[in-house]
Amino acid sequence: MVAARFSSRGAMKQGESTGVVVIGGGIVGCSVAYYLGKLGGKCTIVEQDTVAGHSSGFALGGLNPLGVPGPLNNLSLDSFRLHQGLSESLKEETGIDTEFELHTSLVLAYSELEAHAMQLGLTLLGNQEGFTAEWKNNTDILAIEPRLAGGLLGGIVIQYVGLVEPYKLALGFLQAAEKMGSHMRHGTVTGLKFDSDRVTAVLVGNEEIPCDTVVLAMGAWSRDAANWIGMDIPTSPLKGQILRLRVPGPPMTYVSWGHNYAVTKPDDLVWVGTTEEDMGFDETPTLEARKWIMESVVEVLPHLMDAQLVRQTACLRPATPDNLPFLGKTFGKEGVIIATGGGRKGIHLSPIMGKIVADLVVKGNTSYDISSIDPCRGMS
Ligand SMILES: Cc1cc2nc3c(=O)[nH]c(=O)nc-3n(C[C@H](O)[C@H](O)[C@H](O)COP(=O)(O)OP(=O)(O)OC[C@H]3O[C@@H](n4cnc5c(N)ncnc54)[C@H](O)[C@@H]3O)c2cc1C
Structure with missing residues (x-):
């Protein structure tokens, strides 16, 4: 497999890898495995329950690249573009139809305050390449969805946002990754083993899975890993x-x-x-x-x-406290990458999160600007 060994937060050594372990088989962990495969890598995903057995399997699956916190704008748009390609490529690679579709989105205003705030935010929404976001009065909105209650002042019509079936997307990522050499195994990770500050194994009960890279994709449970790496992950x-x-x-x-x-x-x-x-x-x-x-x-x-x-x-x-994911290498522990904190947008952001982690594992860096989502942000 592709050699991937960190020698510091910014650089890597080439050499024989003992393996990559991804902890968590939610949509982020599965996306990491998929994009790792695209770069010639492979991994073991360790999941304590089932693939996408938590929020990744039950979310709505709305893919709206607009209206994210400012620092996420570009990554959010890039992720949306990846989703557009994935619907076809995953069908070809696995036969799984992720039910991706584009649709109109209506954001409703029932009070003057909401209407005012929406119109103010419109400049930002409308300026994103590839999307239109327009303020419409109540008559125009009711023409699109006549079953809305009275009292509507108007709203924003966004064209087009996406919708996907998140469980099928996660399964598509996983099955395609398996075809490229990765596999998932059942187990609860209870800790990591280090040689000096370099990760050498993942502990699953009494068993040790050797690795030189570990990706923490543990969703809402990410904070469990804080003790393992001596650094808080405030999810x-x-x-x-x-x-x-x-x-x-x-x-x-x-x-x-x-x-x-x-x-x-x-x-x-x-x-x-x-x-x-x-x-x-x-x-x-x-x-x-x-x-x-x-x-x-x-x-x-x-x-x-x-x-x-x-x-x-x-x-x-x-x-996360600032509604931004935690994505990137950790401080002081070599070979540990954090990929979590998707919050309300975790399905939408999953392709870009997986792609960036794969870059970090295989190449040691990424061309995407991830400074605002660095897991070490705010650390003095
Ligand atoms: C009601 C609702 C609606 C949503 N709608 C949308 C939406 O429309 N669009 C959108 O983009 N997002 C949406 N989201 C958010 C989205 O579902 C999440 O952000 C996303 O699923 C998080 O994925 P994840 O892989 O990080 O976490 P998870 O799906 O939680 O996966 C983490 C996995 O790690 C495993 N794990 C944890 N600890 C360990 C351990 N020690 N050992 C082994 N395995 C471990 C867990 O069992 C779990 O399977 C919604 C969420 C909710 C709750």
Whole structure:
């Protein structure tokens, strides 16, 4: 395999690699394995549950490159472009249809304050190459989605954003990576082994998996690795719940307001969400959340009042204090790369995160500007 050995945070030595281990089989870990394969590398993914068994398998899968924190703008657009190519390439490589599609997105304003804030933000949104974002009055918006409740002042129409089935995307990444030599194994990583400050193995119970590069792609559980590497990774679990509803009538255009959204997905169900709850690592769907989501949604989309609930899911986003991921090499430990903190945009950002990590593993550096998402930011 491709030799990949760090000699410091910025440089690498060529030599015989003992291997790359990726901890976490969510969408980020699977994307890392995929892009590693594209550069001639391979890895072992260690996953304690199942592939995309947490938020990567249950997220909505909205791919909206706009409206991210400023420092993420370029990476977000690059990731969107990667998604556009992936739908075809993964189908060819694995036969998996990730259900990627482009669609119109309506961002609704029900108060003067929201309308004002949206119009202010429009310059930034509208200036992104390849997208249009326009303010429309309520008549124009209702012409696109007539089932919206009265009281609407207007909104932004964005063309086009994407939607994907995240579980299928993760599975596509994994299967393609397996064809290129990577594999996934089951187990809970409990620590890392170092020789001086260079990583030499990943510990899974009593077993040691030798490696000279480890990628921490542990999602909401990333902070568990802080003790292993002697450096904090300040991620926290931000619980989100989604309802999937059966509703008579034509498919729904994607509409969002505040933190809520509704859209018909290719399974013909209307997915509505979502909550943002600080509940530790509890992934149980709750009655309270179901009621709260339904009340918020019915205010804007009254026809959903009689919808039949088909499924309710709950899972944990890997949130960070500044809403930016942690991506890059660690300080003081050689061969350790962090790839986490996708927060609400982890599906959208997964291709670019995987591609950058693969660059760092194989080439030792990347042409993407990752200074704003350096895991060591804020360290004195
Ligand atoms: C309700 C909801 C809706 C969302 N909608 C969107 C959306 O529309 N668009 C978007 O871009 N994003 C969305 N997201 C966010 C997105 O789902 C996440 O950011 C993304 O899935 C995170 O991926 P990950 O691979 O970093 O983490 P995860 O999917 O959590 O994967 C991490 C994996 O690491 C494993 N792991 C952890 N510790 C260990 C260990 N010690 N040993 C072995 N394995 C370990 C875990 O078991 C887990 O499988 C949504 C999230 C939620 C909750």
